[in-house]
Amino acid sequence: MTNKLQVDGFNYKGQEPAKIIETDVLTVGAGNAGLQAAAAAAEEGAKVIVIEKEDTINLMRVSLAAVGANSQKRANNEIDKYELVEYISAFAQHRVDQSLIYTWVNNSAETLNWLEDNILKPNGAHLRSEPDAGKKDPIYNAYPTQSDTTCDDKTFASYGSFFQDKVEELGVEILFNTSLIELIYDGNGVTGVIARDLENDEYIQINAAKGVILATGGYSANLELLEKWNPISLKKNVINDSPRSNGAGIVSAMNIGAIKDEEPAQLVFDRGLVKPGTKTEDQFTHTAKYEDWLWLASHPFLKVNLRGERFANEATPYEFINNAASKQPGYLYAVIWDSNYTNYLSQHHTLGCARVGFPGYMDGAQAYKEDTEQYIDTGLVHVADTIEELAEKLMLPVETVKATVVRYNELAEKGFDEDFGKEASKLTPVNKGPYYGAVLGGRILATADGLRINNNMQVLDENHDPIEGLYAAGNDSGGFFCGTYPDRVPGLAASRAHVFGRLAGKHAATK
Numbered sequence: 001m002t003n004k005l006q007v008d009g010f011n012y013k014g015q016e017p018a019k020i021i022e023t024d025v026l027t028v029g030a031g032n033a034g035l036q037a038a039a040a041a042a043e044e045g046a047k048v049i050v051i052e053k054e055d056t057i058n059l060m061r062v063s064l065a066a067v068g069a070n071s072q073k074r075a076n077n078e079i080d081k082y083e084l085v086e087y088i089s090a091f092a093q094h095r096v097d098q099s100l101i102y103t104w105v106n107n108s109a110e111t112l113n114w115l116e117d118n119i120l121k122p123n124g125a126h127l128r129s130e131p132d133a134g135k136k137d138p139i140y141n142a143y144p145t146q147s148d149t150t151c152d153d154k155t156f157a158s159y160g161s162f163f164q165d166k167v168e169e170l171g172v173e174i175l176f177n178t179s180l181i182e183l184i185y186d187g188n189g190v191t192g193v194i195a196r197d198l199e200n201d202e203y204i205q206i207n208a209a210k211g212v213i214l215a216t217g218g219y220s221a222n223l224e225l226l227e228k229w230n231p232i233s234l235k236k237n238v239i240n241d242s243p244r245s246n247g248a249g250i251v252s253a254m255n256i257g258a259i260k261d262e263e264p265a266q267l268v269f270d271r272g273l274v275k276p277g278t279k280t281e282d283q284f285t286h287t288a289k290y291e292d293w294l295w296l297a298s299h300p301f302l303k304v305n306l307r308g309e310r311f312a313n314e315a316t317p318y319e320f321i322n323n324a325a326s327k328q329p330g331y332l333y334a335v336i337w338d339s340n341y342t343n344y345l346s347q348h349h350t351l352g353c354a355r356v357g358f359p360g361y362m363d364g365a366q367a368y369k370e371d372t373e374q375y376i377d378t379g380l381v382h383v384a385d386t387i388e389e390l391a392e393k394l395m396l397p398v399e400t401v402k403a404t405v406v407r408y409n410e411l412a413e414k415g416f417d418e419d420f421g422k423e424a425s426k427l428t429p430v431n432k433g434p435y436y437g438a439v440l441g442g443r444i445l446a447t448a449d450g451l452r453i454n455n456n457m458q459v460l461d462e463n464h465d466p467i468e469g470l471y472a473a474g475n476d477s478g479g480f481f482c483g484t485y486p487d488r489v490p491g492l493a494a495s496r497a498h499v500f501g502r503l504a505g506k507h508a509a510t511k
């Protein structure tokens with residue numbers, strides 16, 4: 001086929017595979033969607049193989065959204081599903097397949113309950129839903145969708161190894177160091193894949209009688225694809241937090257006639273520290289270790305563009321400040337705060353993973369202080385006795401920054417943000433030295449535009465008909481998000497992966 005997109009830099013030219021393996025269901029990617037799919041298919045009695053290009057499973061996310069899960073019932077968290085689905089759809093300007101969002105909402109409780117009963121509880125953990133996570137915000141509502149995996153109600157419990165044990169107990173075989181290269185399509189449907197055995201440096205063929213489920217996690221590590229499908233993401237973001245996801249699933253399906261979302265979607269956190277003077281086009285680093293990640297940056301402190309001017313309400317979903325900065329010169333921005341900052345954190349009422357205290361990653365002021373101070377040592381957070389000196393260190397125009405801080409303090413004194421409408425509780429002054437600042441860009445967690453699917457997670461062709469034998473779940477699938485991820489429905493991306501993985505596995509195994 002001409003104009004084929006290349007996966008993983010391998011130039012497979014139809015060589016004879018070193019071996020042929022037979023299975024019922026093949027899942028590509030041992031991550032959130034992939035392992036759920038494998039477990040669900042195996043529970044239905046199918047023979048299941050998972051191929052994973054790395055030598056470990058991926059991190060299983062500890063915060064998962066649902067409506068009506070047992071954990072939410074225990075916490076008396078009630079959510080009107082119709083209101084929620086409309087909110088998620090409206091957030092994307094309805095550039096979504098709304099029936100998929102209903103499919104998620106209607107299956108989310110079953111998936112979380114299954115996780116709790118089969119993976120967590122046998123290992124001493126459970127799901128905890130936080131009653132104060134909902135909020136009617138003057139600008140954007142937040143929904144108490146998130147449940148967190150925990151043993152002690154004070155810290156997260158990671159459950160990846162429990163999940164791996166469970167799928168292996170169900171008879172699933174995980175082939176690590178095995179990368180998807182291309183799908184085998186016989187004109188009627190997908191019958192299997194060609195994969196690269198990276199250890200033995202050879203191609204193998206895996207035939208899947210009931211279906212192939214793509215769950216490779218999107219394409220945020222693939223610069224060429226970002227340039228093609230989401231070019232502004234390379235300007236808004238300075239770091240990619242999903243280095244494993246290079247687009248193999250999406251590309252392999254498009255090479256046999258699948259369609260994908262026409263508009264990009266992504267998850268971005270506003271926590272990417274860079275050195276002052278960095279140009280966004282010069283930096284796009286990959287990490288799986290939360291490097292140069294400033295938790296404080298998701299708090300609504302004063303934020304200024306590279307000209308030293310305030311440019312937006314800072315109290316918005318995480319990615320909105322990056323979106324707002326993308327309309328400013330240079331795409332990056334700086335956050336400025338003062339020595340009283342730890343006193344203000346609780347009143348900010350930040351949500352999701354920026355929440356102060358569990359379930360959140362920072363359990364209180366001391367944790368924020370330690371996180372922040374480590375970056376003073378690495379030259380990414382700057383401290384100065386005066387605003388002038390701080391502006392110089394941040395390489396921002398000194399007089400403009402001074403005037404911006406004076407104006408911001410006037411607004412804080414009035415308790416009314418005449419310029420950008422930020423709530424009074426989040427309008428905290430910058431008046432006690434030493435002063436702090438850092439230059440920031442976005443960090444892309446994952447892309448979320450993917451292959452078009454139907455409600456059975458079957459991948460669609462250009463006629464919007466399902467391609468026999470082909471499924472996609474998680475960030476390889478699309479139709480669900482557009483543009484910015486609605487982080488005030490916390491846990492939605494990870495939950496979509498789990499719920500749709502599970503549905504794909506069940507359908508493939510029982511069809």
Ligand SMILES: Cc1cc2nc3c(=O)[nH]c(=O)nc-3n(C[C@H](O)[C@H](O)[C@H](O)COP(=O)(O)OP(=O)(O)OC[C@H]3O[C@@H](n4cnc5c(N)ncnc54)[C@H](O)[C@@H]3O)c2cc1C
Binds near residue numbers: 242476497
């Ligand atoms: C730092 C961080 C924080 C996040 N926080 C949240 C949060 O709070 N709430 C939320 O809802 N979501 C969050 N997310 C997003 C969420 O984790 C993802 O959207 C979701 O887990 C994606 O699941 P997935 O199954 O699509 O992909 P993944 O779980 O990423 O799995 C994909 C797997 O496919 C493998 N793979 C890739 N290419 C190939 C190939 N060619 N052959 C074989 N295997 C391959 C990869 O190695 C990987 O193991 C966060 C993500 C990150 C990175």
